[in-house]
Amino acid sequence: MATPYDIPDVLDRREGPHGEVVLRRHGDRLEIIANGCFLMDTSDGRSERRLVEAALDALAGRDRPDVLIGGLGVGFSLAHAAADPRWGRITxxxxxHAIVEWHRDGPLAALSARALSDPRTEIVETDLVAHVNETSDTYDALCLDIDNGPGWTVTDGNGNLYREAGLAGCARVLRPGGVLAVWSAQPSPEFEETLRNAGFQQVRTEEIPVARGVPDVVHLAISPG
Structure with a gap:
């Protein structure tokens, strides 16, 4: 017999320029669904936290590095970065917009309120692909978590980010020796090869065990600049 926890409770549903985004509660966790595709939930978060840790480790002691986090999600990466005084500016x-509102005034505020009030934190409401191609800002690290992986994108346009042209945009905004870290639900040797073809160095993939299912991974590479 089904229990109340077997059926997710939809807390909010929005239609935006990129399609439908839904926030729902499933038992004791919150979930974000975009265009019918599960993105993430609040059940674990260790791989999202490791995304920013691995980038900082790869910067080898660089003083107060600036980081761009691509995708607010449920806030694990932002909260973890803001809890570490070694980071400089956190963008x-x-x-x-709905996800930003859920963090500012909604159910996800409990996870991110302290991070959002940190003076280092800035939220930029725009498309990540457009941002890396158009911004004049530069960063020491890019920590990207906008899809379920390079081969499992939420929208078709995101696929361009993981091709050589999209990676050229990432390289453009990375300072010399900067780190690109990309979260994925599964390894992608094809993406590793694309990173190398785009000129990135020290390409590697780190597996992160999670509470449920197969390990998540973080793809890491050093800027060719």
């Missing part, structure tokens, strides 16, 4: 690029 979060999020295209879904």
């Amino acid at each position: 979060v690029v999020e295209r879904e």
